Amino acid sequence: MTDLSSSSPAVTQPEIAGRSLGQLALLRFRRNKAAMGGSLMLLLIALFSFVGPLFSPHSYDQVFPSYVAVAPSLKPFPDPDTLHDVADSAAKRARLLLENFEVKDGTFTAKVSSNRPIDERTVRYFDRVNEFKETKIAETAPDQLSMVLTGHVSQEYFPFGTDSNGRDLLVRVMLGGQISIAVGLAASLVSLGIGVVYGATSGYLGGRVDNVMMRIVEILYSLPFVFLVVVMVVFFGRSIWLIFIVIGAVQWLEMARIVRGQTLSLKRREFVGAAQALGLTDWQIIRRHIIPNTVGPVIVFVTVVVPHVILTESFLSFLGLGVQAPLASWGTLISEGARNMQNAPWLLIFPAIFFVLTLFSLNFVGDGLRDALDPKDR
Structure with missing residues (x-):
């Protein structure tokens, strides 16, 4: 007789593939239709602004004296x-x-x-x-x-018409998108780099160091932003790089306060105590444990900072303190369109449409990231 128990094959359990927190957050983000629509719209606007000029036969500063302030048309001129x-x-x-x-x-x-x-x-x-x-x-x-x-x-074709100087408005809207998006991203990265490190250091060290660092932030908050811009323009002249520096130097203050608040709650967690017991220095704990755990709120806040920076740049350009001709941003184009709204309304309509679409898309993406990265929303 044969031993049936020894000849029966072993039953293997199928492996269950787990999902990381990042994969779960991405899955929740994909389910948000408004956030996905905003992401798609931002991609299309970025392609329009940065790739579109490569296929245009006109340059942003090319003047057509025969076609000054012509209305938009798909027919050739x-x-x-x-x-x-x-x-x-x-x-x-x-x-x-x-x-x-x-x-x-x-x-x-x-x-x-x-x-x-x-x-x-x-x-x-x-x-x-x-x-x-x-x-x-x-x-x-x-x-x-x-x-x-x-x-x-x-x-010649002018789908968006021409401005009061006879320049193709389509190409100038593309250029305005390049500058506005670049200013938004660059200033946001500056505020991200300074604010995260400053806020994490202040919140983790605490005590007298925290008080001194936060008082510095409050002093900088009290300075009028427009006055600071005017002073820097007087000393250094108008420059697009100056706009990057000025806006980035102000936006990091709010970022630092948010990261500090997150750090105050994180430094009492068990993993920070374990890191201290292992002998890690303060800077190692901040770099390896504090800053990575503030990524979620920081990413959400960046999506709020970018449209705020674009609005700030547009406000400065509207006042004449931003980019200068022949360069253009959406702010300068909207300013010019507002002055010619009665005679040439298309000068205001087209840059305003792209400006509003970008701001709405960024807000939708920010809401989607907030819901996807919320640890309570599982």
Whole structure:
């Protein structure tokens, strides 16, 4: 007889894969439709601002004198009905008479005449206007009193219209997004780096050191922000880097107070006492245990700081203390649009739309991160 008990195969239990806290937080964040929609919108705005200029035929400072404050349109400029008047105006500036003008398949033919010999450099007057390009002499009369010019009609597209200086508003909105987003991220990183270390150090050391460090924060809080900006602009001049430094140097104060509050509750936890028993120094405990455990609230607060920084930069640009022409941010574009709101409302509408969408998206993402990283929401 065979021993059935010894021949029966062992039953193996399937392994259960666990999930880390980060995976659980990411799963909760993905379930938040508003946060995911905000993340997608931020991605699209970032691609529009940073990748869009690579595909635009215009630069942010390129001026089109023939298309000043034109309304948004998907049709190409110029209007064919206006080309004869443009050619006649160019001929008059060259002191010539336009006898005939025709346009066919994007190529124009103009016959000009004069009561004295025509200089071949006359073609420059036609190329100086935005409607014509690559003008050349096709035929010259033997007496040089008449000349036939040919060239191409230059078609330009302005989906967002142009500003009061004849610059493409689409490209300038892209540039404004680059500067506003860069200012928001750079100033937030500055406040993050200074505020987290300062607040964690103050809260962990406590006692007299904490009192002195917090009094310094309160003194800096009492300084008027606009007055500080004006003083720095007077001494160092207007610069985009100055905006980064000024906004970052003020925003870290709130970050330091939040991290200090988190640190006061963390330093009484058991893992901090265990680290002290192992002989770790104060800086090692702050770097390895305190700061990593404040990441959740800090990340949520950063999503609030970024739109606040963008608003601050827009406010400074609105006052004329921000970026200077020909550069532009959403704040300067909105300021210019507000001055021309009655005559050219599109100058205000388009930058305001992107500005509002960015702020709403950041708020939705911040709410989603707050819910995902909340340890009580399991």
